[in-house]
Amino acid sequence: MSDNLVLEPGASVASTARTDAPPAILMDRVNKWFGALHVLRDVTLSVALGERVVVCGPSGSGKSTLIRCINRLETHQEGRILVDGTELSDDVRALDTIRREVGMVFQSFNLFPHLTILENCTLAPIWVRRMPKAQAEELAMEYLTRVRIPEQAKKYPGQLSGGQQQRVAIARALCMKPKIMLFDEPTSALDPEMIKEVLDTMVSLAETGMTMICVTHEMGFARQVADRVVFMDRGEIVEQGAPADMFENPKTDRLRLFLSQILRGH
Amino acid sequence: MSDNLVLEPGASVASTARTDAPPAILMDRVNKWFGALHVLRDVTLSVALGERVVVCGPSGSGKSTLIRCINRLETHQEGRILVDGTELSDDVRALDTIRREVGMVFQSFNLFPHLTILENCTLAPIWVRRMPKAQAEELAMEYLTRVRIPEQAKKYPGQLSGGQQQRVAIARALCMKPKIMLFDEPTSALDPEMIKEVLDTMVSLAETGMTMICVTHEMGFARQVADRVVFMDRGEIVEQGAPADMFENPKTDRLRLFLSQILRGH
Amino acid sequence: MSDITLDTAVAKAPEAAPRTAPLSQIGLAGWLRANLFSSWINTAVTLVVLYFVVRWAIGFIEWGVINAVWSVPDNQSQACRDIKGVGACWAVIAEKHRFILFGTYPYEEHWRPALVCLLFVGLYVVSAMRRFWRKELALIWIATLTVIGVLMWGGVFGLSYVPQERWGGLPITLILATFGLAFAFPLAILVALGRRSKLPAIKALCVLYVELIRGVPLISLLFMASVMFPLFLPEGMNIDKLLRAQIAIILFAGAYLAEVVRGGLQALPKGQYEAADALGLSYWQKTGFIILPQALRLVIPPLVNTFIGFFKDTSLVLIIGIFDLLTAGKTAIIEPAWQGFGVEVYLTVGAIYFVFCFAMSKYSQGLEAELNRHRVR
Amino acid sequence: MSQTTMDPRLLRAPPKRKLRLSWADERVRGIVWQVLVVGVVGAIAYWLWSNTVHNLEVRRIATGFGFLDREAGLPIGESLIPYSPTDTYLRALTVGLLNTLKVAVVGIVLATVLGTLVGIARLSRNWLLSKIAGVYVEVIRDLPLLLQLLFWYAILQALPGPRQSLNPVEGVFLSNRGLKLPWLEWQDAHTYALLAFVAGAVGTWLWARRATALFLQDGKPRPVWPAALGLLVGLPLAVWAAFGAPWTVDWPALRGFNFRGGLTMTPEYFALLLGLVLYTAGFIAEIVRAGILAVPKGQWEAAQALGLRPGAVLKRIVLPQALRVIIPPMTSQYLNITKNSSLAVAIGYQDIVSIANTTLNQTGQAIEGIAIIMLVYLTISLSISLFMNWYNARIALVER
Amino acid sequence: QQAPAQAPAASAANTFDAVRSRGTLVCAVNTGLAGFAQPDSQGVWRGFDVDYCRAFAAALFGDPNKVRFVPTTAQNRFTALQSGETDVMARNTTWTLSRDTSLGLDFTATNFYDGQGFMVKRSTNVKSAKELEGATICVQPGTTTEQNLTDWARANRIRFTPVVIERLEELVSAYAAGRCDAYTTDVSGLASTRSAQPQPNDHVILPEVISKEPLAPAVRQGDARFADVIRWTHYALIAAEELGITQANVQQMANDPRPEAQRLLGRNGELGKMLGLDNAWAVNVIKAVGNYGEMFQRHLAPLGIQRDESPNALWTKGGLQYAPPFR
Numbered sequence A, B: 001m002s003d004n005l006v007l008e009p010g011a012s013v014a015s016t017a018r019t020d021a022p023p024a025i026l027m028d029r030v031n032k033w034f035g036a037l038h039v040l041r042d043v044t045l046s047v048a049l050g051e052r053v054v055v056c057g058p059s060g061s062g063k064s065t066l067i068r069c070i071n072r073l074e075t076h077q078e079g080r081i082l083v084d085g086t087e088l089s090d091d092v093r094a095l096d097t098i099r100r101e102v103g104m105v106f107q108s109f110n111l112f113p114h115l116t117i118l119e120n121c122t123l124a125p126i127w128v129r130r131m132p133k134a135q136a137e138e139l140a141m142e143y144l145t146r147v148r149i150p151e152q153a154k155k156y157p158g159q160l161s162g163g164q165q166q167r168v169a170i171a172r173a174l175c176m177k178p179k180i181m182l183f184d185e186p187t188s189a190l191d192p193e194m195i196k197e198v199l200d201t202m203v204s205l206a207e208t209g210m211t212m213i214c215v216t217h218e219m220g221f222a223r224q225v226a227d228r229v230v231f232m233d234r235g236e237i238v239e240q241g242a243p244a245d246m247f248e249n250p251k252t253d254r255l256r257l258f259l260s261q262i263l264r265g266h
Numbered sequence C: 001m002s003d004i005t006l007d008t009a010v011a012k013a014p015e016a017a018p019r020t021a022p023l024s025q026i027g028l029a030g031w032l033r034a035n036l037f038s039s040w041i042n043t044a045v046t047l048v049v050l051y052f053v054v055r056w057a058i059g060f061i062e063w064g065v066i067n068a069v070w071s072v073p074d075n076q077s078q079a080c081r082d083i084k085g086v087g088a089c090w091a092v093i094a095e096k097h098r099f100i101l102f103g104t105y106p107y108e109e110h111w112r113p114a115l116v117c118l119l120f121v122g123l124y125v126v127s128a129m130r131r132f133w134r135k136e137l138a139l140i141w142i143a144t145l146t147v148i149g150v151l152m153w154g155g156v157f158g159l160s161y162v163p164q165e166r167w168g169g170l171p172i173t174l175i176l177a178t179f180g181l182a183f184a185f186p187l188a189i190l191v192a193l194g195r196r197s198k199l200p201a202i203k204a205l206c207v208l209y210v211e212l213i214r215g216v217p218l219i220s221l222l223f224m225a226s227v228m229f230p231l232f233l234p235e236g237m238n239i240d241k242l243l244r245a246q247i248a249i250i251l252f253a254g255a256y257l258a259e260v261v262r263g264g265l266q267a268l269p270k271g272q273y274e275a276a277d278a279l280g281l282s283y284w285q286k287t288g289f290i291i292l293p294q295a296l297r298l299v300i301p302p303l304v305n306t307f308i309g310f311f312k313d314t315s316l317v318l319i320i321g322i323f324d325l326l327t328a329g330k331t332a333i334i335e336p337a338w339q340g341f342g343v344e345v346y347l348t349v350g351a352i353y354f355v356f357c358f359a360m361s362k363y364s365q366g367l368e369a370e371l372n373r374h375r376v377r
Numbered sequence D: 001m002s003q004t005t006m007d008p009r010l011l012r013a014p015p016k017r018k019l020r021l022s023w024a025d026e027r028v029r030g031i032v033w034q035v036l037v038v039g040v041v042g043a044i045a046y047w048l049w050s051n052t053v054h055n056l057e058v059r060r061i062a063t064g065f066g067f068l069d070r071e072a073g074l075p076i077g078e079s080l081i082p083y084s085p086t087d088t089y090l091r092a093l094t095v096g097l098l099n100t101l102k103v104a105v106v107g108i109v110l111a112t113v114l115g116t117l118v119g120i121a122r123l124s125r126n127w128l129l130s131k132i133a134g135v136y137v138e139v140i141r142d143l144p145l146l147l148q149l150l151f152w153y154a155i156l157q158a159l160p161g162p163r164q165s166l167n168p169v170e171g172v173f174l175s176n177r178g179l180k181l182p183w184l185e186w187q188d189a190h191t192y193a194l195l196a197f198v199a200g201a202v203g204t205w206l207w208a209r210r211a212t213a214l215f216l217q218d219g220k221p222r223p224v225w226p227a228a229l230g231l232l233v234g235l236p237l238a239v240w241a242a243f244g245a246p247w248t249v250d251w252p253a254l255r256g257f258n259f260r261g262g263l264t265m266t267p268e269y270f271a272l273l274l275g276l277v278l279y280t281a282g283f284i285a286e287i288v289r290a291g292i293l294a295v296p297k298g299q300w301e302a303a304q305a306l307g308l309r310p311g312a313v314l315k316r317i318v319l320p321q322a323l324r325v326i327i328p329p330m331t332s333q334y335l336n337i338t339k340n341s342s343l344a345v346a347i348g349y350q351d352i353v354s355i356a357n358t359t360l361n362q363t364g365q366a367i368e369g370i371a372i373i374m375l376v377y378l379t380i381s382l383s384i385s386l387f388m389n390w391y392n393a394r395i396a397l398v399e400r
Numbered sequence E: 001q002q003a004p005a006q007a008p009a010a011s012a013a014n015t016f017d018a019v020r021s022r023g024t025l026v027c028a029v030n031t032g033l034a035g036f037a038q039p040d041s042q043g044v045w046r047g048f049d050v051d052y053c054r055a056f057a058a059a060l061f062g063d064p065n066k067v068r069f070v071p072t073t074a075q076n077r078f079t080a081l082q083s084g085e086t087d088v089m090a091r092n093t094t095w096t097l098s099r100d101t102s103l104g105l106d107f108t109a110t111n112f113y114d115g116q117g118f119m120v121k122r123s124t125n126v127k128s129a130k131e132l133e134g135a136t137i138c139v140q141p142g143t144t145t146e147q148n149l150t151d152w153a154r155a156n157r158i159r160f161t162p163v164v165i166e167r168l169e170e171l172v173s174a175y176a177a178g179r180c181d182a183y184t185t186d187v188s189g190l191a192s193t194r195s196a197q198p199q200p201n202d203h204v205i206l207p208e209v210i211s212k213e214p215l216a217p218a219v220r221q222g223d224a225r226f227a228d229v230i231r232w233t234h235y236a237l238i239a240a241e242e243l244g245i246t247q248a249n250v251q252q253m254a255n256d257p258r259p260e261a262q263r264l265l266g267r268n269g270e271l272g273k274m275l276g277l278d279n280a281w282a283v284n285v286i287k288a289v290g291n292y293g294e295m296f297q298r299h300l301a302p303l304g305i306q307r308d309e310s311p312n313a314l315w316t317k318g319g320l321q322y323a324p325p326f327r
């Protein structure tokens, strides 16, 4: 089963990104406005295949907007975004390709309440990837086992706890076998005891070598799995680097302030 | 296991209960069903005047049903319940008498949101006890002072914190000058910092010698004020006794299991 | 910690200054682009819609303003006939507006129905204000409705007596709707309580009433009131036509309002019932002090919507020959000189209905938003 | 623990309670209350009933439904079944009922379509379109339906007369006599072709289901349209040809006073339909809008993020959820459209109310006439409610 | 045939007293029919039937304003009278045997002789109703008109398409707009409709009259005295015309030497007393509304309704309007 998740056989050492391969995501001086509000300012970011990036920053700094631009839930207005070599544009086919390659997990799970867990997971493989139903279900069960809730397959989302729902959301995204996973604060809507089970799932996913961009304030998680931490403020990438480095020696005052705040909060 | 059941009514080992006076509450082999579900099974319980009884047990064991039967928010189907010497039956006059003697405090406060705190407290004295309004207000202010929120009298429930609301609920019940007070998990809907203020109020109430039956999992409270602890499971009274005794030397496995769970939970 | 905060406050890190968005994103151009021309299909829709709107608006203004005849010397409607189809004949309104508004009410006494209309509007406005939502409001209603009755009928305080058949126009519409609500409301409360009662016979009775009434059209009830009702009463006893229609409307409104009230009763948490029981309140005390005040507050927005419905539905009394606003409008154009100017009259009458209904529906929307905000908090 | 489950007391059923005859007994009070209320209502009903019986007797108004067999003598303008004034009242009433159903059914379908379109237009990102839809909804909902019907009827009457009728396409005439369309001279071959079309529709539906099932099996999409084309067009044509392809078109032509031949839609029907559809669509638009808005934005985004195309997002994610919210209020709109069709009486469309009304006028049998009207509407209302509840339960099943 | 009238007699027997003690007469009129009953711009009821109501009030109370008008539709006109909601109905209602016998009503005297006819647009070039084969005909439901039309069409083997509209205004505007080729109703109605058209000459009333429609005020069965007052008020109007007594000259005519005029105007004899009224009752009536001819002239002639050579002319001029002797 795990070979489904391991995208490149050599990726077992998860500590460093392979900068020699073409980047999975390339953002080049991306700018975005909401009306007159400048939300992303000349953001330039390159994520290598297999790299795990944690994005953090104060509320309203544009983190969500950044990752939502990557699968075009928001459109950027200036600059270029290349995902797995395909440029995001108004081209519908390019968009289809990219959305297949990129899985996304939302803060509020967004499971489809009228479908069972299994149907939630098989929907996209069947209708987007045109996979036979039996095969899609088999695949879905595999991933559900992977996130440790195979026994809930026949239930409806409303019958599950928040942590279970978020794990289903992860499994659902994985069923499309994406090359890249985006997480937008996947644990912030959860009760403390459930946060751990979701983070565990994400850690084990990271261990398979999946390319991940994750918006989160869980510094423990960042330390444990991130290759790189990107700190954003007011729509800019202010600082980036290895987690240990960033957290121990923040170079900018803004990061220092931010760190002091979230550490105080916890 | 059944040989461990302590069912004799005389088994009260409570230290301060005045067993010479007629019992405030007497339940004799009470049975209740919800449809086909047997929720109270041959419950026999006698509470002396001035006695403080804490009822505990796992969720769904029938604790709420037990005390709701005492003021007939639920009707029992077999057995007899005598409150202050009056038997509960379909007789409406008996019910009126009993409801005047018995005050109740709910888990979710159930204050009347469209009435001020003062009006909440004077409603029943005026309309049920037919007390002049001025006198009822004086009385209400007295009890509000007892629960230490006289200054909130003119506000509406929505403007108060949970702990304050629960104290109003206690004052409201006391305004009817009941002989017996029933509490159904009065603190379980509260934030931790508010639990204490409500418990304090209850302790000081207990010190006035009020007959109380209280469903709660606050073992500290039980230890401090209860004359007797009653442990229920699956609609039966499984064990009862002095709090110290019960907690240190549980006689049945079920109580032991229960205690280990709630202690772990905290 | 605090010195860090200080630091950042003083020495701001270098940052890319926020640029204004490209011109195409903001300002008028941005707005147009985003809202009207965001894609070619959107552009096409905009142009097509715009074309029709402009054409229709020009046509309407030409007909209704530029080519219109505003008045003619006494009943000489020839000028109107000459421009029929090209321009509107507002002269018919100039000539007939008092008849449309007040029907056959004695001409010299028209100030009375006019005052009644103002009183009704005042009543609505007062009832709409939340600070009047108290028990006294019921007194205000009773007082106002009494004054309205006195004004309409007269016969006291030196007012001449005006029998009911001479009433007409807008006051009839307002009376049918408002009295309908005022009397249907208590009925609706009883029926709603009955429908939630544990007593099977009472419950069945209420269900039967509500479902029966809601299953048939209002005009069949009006027919019943107009044709069958006299058969129901003992000989020699008779109730005039307006009152019969009013009773039909009350019975009709009662069933619909009962469902609205029931919605409020159901929305109330069970704990409120139990707390009232535990305090020893009797059924009627519980209902009057605890349940209804809260339940009714919950249903005010749907109540206003139902009221708008009745307001419009009163126009159906046309079918049984009562001179409400719409009937008066239609009767106004029976006179040979003014036959054929229905569209002008309908537009005018429509405008009056619209003003009332629109005001109420806007109010109910605002109220709903406000109450929802309350509930969320 | 299992010992407790085996406890014999568990198997005990609740006992029956005995009734004590005392005013203090809650249940005795309940019974007394019920007897009282039902008694009062019954007494009033009896009083009204006895008055009625007496009045009927005094006024020598016959009762009973015997009049249904009598000759009606009332002319009816449009009818779905053959009718002449020499037919019985029963047949006249049947014609009225069919006319009511004709308005209600067509009205429900059209109002649903228009209302959905307007509701979606209100959500459109095109500002102009959404504003116009908003104005439409506000205006339509705040004017009495009767007024709107009269207005439309007045407008339709302003169309030119038959001699000057508009003739946009050969054979189609629009005048104040209504809309005239050419129509086939109906022969057996056409009936069979129509049956073939129905069969084709069923076949297409079956094939669409089969195609989906096969697709789920092997993931290969199978287009439905070739089969649909064959079954819906080819098959009826073939059947028609097999019967000799009769083709005589009945062209409407002005002869004497009126158009003869062709298919007619009268102004009365048209005005009623127009009024009802426009009015109800205003309400349906709001229901549809609320239903769509009730689906959280996150659902759209999640579906898009999974790579579903907009059509699939709507079909598989949004609509199933929106329908849950939409169905119950939609049911009451369907009931309203049916009940409101009774306003036909004001503009001369002869529906059940109009004909029952004339009947009661001619025969003087008011009670029977109104009873018939009420019975008809109650039956229709009840059927619609039952159907919609069944449908609602079915889609609710999908959810839980 | 008398049996059904017995019970209502209990309440109807004293209509006269009830009305007199109430002090006003309640009169059922049409909701709006030009010439017969219709409120004007100031909301005052005007028309032929309305003047009859005023005449009754003048006879009963000496004051033509002591009357209330209740507009009634075709459906509720009879119930309104039966139930006592109104005292008398002056509402262009055809006197038929079945109505007279089975509705508990009494028709008094025919105040207008009408008959059903057809009107078409001149542009159709139709000269006779027989040419209406295939036409669309506008007709009001629930009246004798509808049945007359079907009877006539059957007898003459004419097929037609009906447009059946309840309210008259709608029906007329439907005809005017060309929704129908022909419009059928009582000839008086046709005339009034015709005169209301912008160009009355564009419309032709066809010569055929297919039914008899005597219109008469009606009262509840059982109070013969009240019926007498209504009936004789009508005759007084006719007699006044015969005698040349008009609204303008009724005061001077008091000195008219003709015995019949003396009796009619209460100078001589006790005719008013016999009716239970004031002796000046006829003077009051004529002062209020004029004589029959004046009323006709005032309300119906402007609509283009011919009186000469019609049954509504006085019997002396070849018509049917005839008053029994006042003695």
Ligand SMILES: Nc1ncnc2c1ncn2[C@@H]1O[C@H](COP(=O)(O)OP(=O)(O)OP(=O)(O)O)[C@@H](O)[C@H]1O
Pocket (backbone or CB within 6 Å): A034, A037, A039, A057, A058, A059, A060, A061, A062, A063, A064, A065, A066
């Ligand atoms: N649809 C939108 N329209 C207008 N402004 C928006 C929209 N979405 C986000 N914004 C604004 O853009 C800015 C960046 O928002 P974004 O959600 O990306 O921040 P964030 O870093 O994810 O914050 P948080 O930690 O609170 O989720 C904020 O000021 C927000 O108010």
Ligand SMILES: Nc1ncnc2c1ncn2[C@@H]1O[C@H](COP(=O)(O)OP(=O)(O)OP(=O)(O)O)[C@@H](O)[C@H]1O
Pocket (backbone or CB within 6 Å): B034, B037, B039, B057, B058, B059, B060, B061, B062, B063, B064, B065, B066
């Ligand atoms: N109104 C009711 N109808 C049917 N079953 C009920 C009802 N109220 C309670 N029950 C059932 O009766 C049993 C006992 O319920 P009760 O509320 O008395 O338990 P409890 O000990 O108070 O539990 P908790 O600690 O969760 O409040 C439960 O199985 C519950 O599901």
Ligand SMILES: [Mg+2]
Pocket (backbone or CB within 6 Å): A063, A064, A065, A185
């Ligand atoms: Mg965010």
Ligand SMILES: [Mg+2]
Pocket (backbone or CB within 6 Å): B063, B064, B065, B184, B185
């Ligand atoms: Mg409980």
